[in-house]
Amino acid sequence: MKLVVVGINHRDTPIEIREKGSFLHRTLIEGIRTLLKEDAIAEVIILSTCNRSEIYVATRNPSEASDILSQFYMTEKSEELEPFLFVKKGRDALVHLYEVVTGLDSMILGEDQILGQAKDALEKSHDINGCGKYLTKMFREAITFTKKVKTDYKISETPLSLSSTAVKHIKRQHPEDYGNKKILIIGSGKMGVLALRYMKAEGFQNPYMTNRTFHNMDECEAIHENVQVVRYENRYDIIPEMDVIITATASPHVILKAENMPQINKPLTVIDLALPRDVEEAVGNIDGIELLTIDHFKDIMDEKMAYRQExxxxxxxxxxxxxxxxxxWVTHAKVDNMVKNLNEKSRQLANETITNLCGHLELSEKEAEYLAKIVRSKFREMVMPPIKQLKSLDNEEAIIGIEKTVTYLFPEKPAKLVLGDQKNDDTAVI
Structure with a gap:
């Protein structure tokens, strides 16, 4: 198996293009199932966040798989993605996966949230049998490695994510009276809850929160004792009171439209952390409103950034x-699989031979046991030399060549062993 990844990310793809390539939960599940129907693709994991949309696959044909993934993005998402798609194969794809999960490829170096997002992507694929041994191993190793380096080097010791950066931005905007500013968070998912946690830690006293469903508002009230819960349908009514709005929902549609915005009597900062975006672009054209999206935070550096870069x-x-x-490990796993398959084929053929011989010969129980012992021993002797040769291999290309040969000689469903009628045929076909 080889790893292939195709996708788009924040490095060179504008937000209006990124949102065209994003996956919501439903489309993500549908995408995995659609791609698994392709003969060239054995396993699929889709990682879709506000900064990236990437499809990882395990394949025996990297070139064909990468073409399928690129075409999938253009057909199922948008043809506008084509000039922004990147393709990585083999080792390059593995390096990319590790850099993504560790946060080295994030908009904000070393941010924490991507680790949880990678875990979620693995779990979602696993839940629908979208990934098997190979991708599970790759992702789990990247996740384990990330936990280790974060512990060893404290690269994320100071919380840093889009949510925390947004909160720090508000604090910088209002250095003298930030604690008294009224801030509405729309969305009680992970990013919204993180923003609320950071507000509590930074001393913001007047957070408001709303969500289409009230599924975890009790948790939000436990995080910040002053949080005021607002009914979602009343969100426009309280906007004139707010100094800042942070949106972070998983809605596929905009939730703040310019035509529905009320009269603004004081400066209002709207920070849209969602992808697809929550806020209609025209909202930023209203007098008194500053609209910021995730791309506005690309150049924000925190006090620990120089350390993080080192x-x-x-x-x-x-x-x-x-x-x-x-x-x-992957190389030796190929050998282990071939050894296992050879042993299994040996046992299978030995048992079939024993069954056929015992069916044609009149043997006592003791003779049958002896025959079975001899046949199994001879079949075992037959595969031992190639097994020893396989275990001595350490060159990946040689192993791949041998793997193809073994697959050809010992197909998944071998021809059924048949013994000729010994009364009329002196030969027994095996």
Whole structure:
């Protein structure tokens, strides 16, 4: 198996294009199931966040798989994605996966949220049998490695994510009286809850919160004792009172439209952290409203960023070493699978031979046991030399070549063993 990833990310793809390639839960599940129907694709994981949309697959034909994924994006999402799509295969794809999960490829270096998003992507695929042994191993190893380096190097010791950066931005905007500013958070998912946690930590006293459903408002009230819950249908009514609005929903449609915005009597900052975007672009054209999206935070640096950049260089080296070990595991796993398959084929053919011989010969129980022992021993002897040769291999290309040969010689469903009628035929076909 080889790893292939195709997708778009924040590095060179504008937000209006990124949102065309994003996956909501329903479309993500549909996408995995659609791609699994392709013969060239064995396993699929889709990682879709506000900064990226990436499809990882396990395949025996990387070139064909990458073409399928690129075409999938253009057919199922938008042809506008084509110039922004990147393709990575083999080791390059593995390095990319590790850099994504560790936060080295994030808009905000070393941010924390991507680790949880990678776990979620793995779980969603696993729940519908979208990934097997290969992708599960790759993602789990990247996740385990990330936990280790975050512990070793404290790269995320100071909380840093889009939510925390948005809260810090508000604090910088109002250095003297930020604590008294009224802030409405729309969305009680992970990003919304994180924003509320950071507000509590930074001393914001007047948070408001609303969501289409009230599924976890008790949790929000436990996080910040002053949080005021607003009914979703009343969200426009309280906007004139607000100084800041942060939106972070999973809605496929805009939730704040310019035509529905009330009269604004004081400056209002609207921070849209969602993808697809929550806020209609025209809202930013209303007098007194400053509209910020996730792309506005690309250049914001926190006080720990210089340290993070130095640590990132060290982690990049460790990633290369880690991948060396992982690829070695993959190489030897191929050998282990071939050895297992040869042993299984040997046992299967031996048992079929024993069954056929015992069916044609009149043997006592003791003779049948002896015959079975001899046949199994001879079949075992037959496969032992190739097994020893397989275990001595350490070159991946040689292993792949042998794997193809073994697959050809020992197909998944071998021809049924048939013994000729010994009364009329001196030969027994096996």
């Amino acid at each position: 640590i990132a260089k060290i982690i990049e080296v460790e990633i290369q070493s880690e991948i060396d070990g992982l690829l070695s």
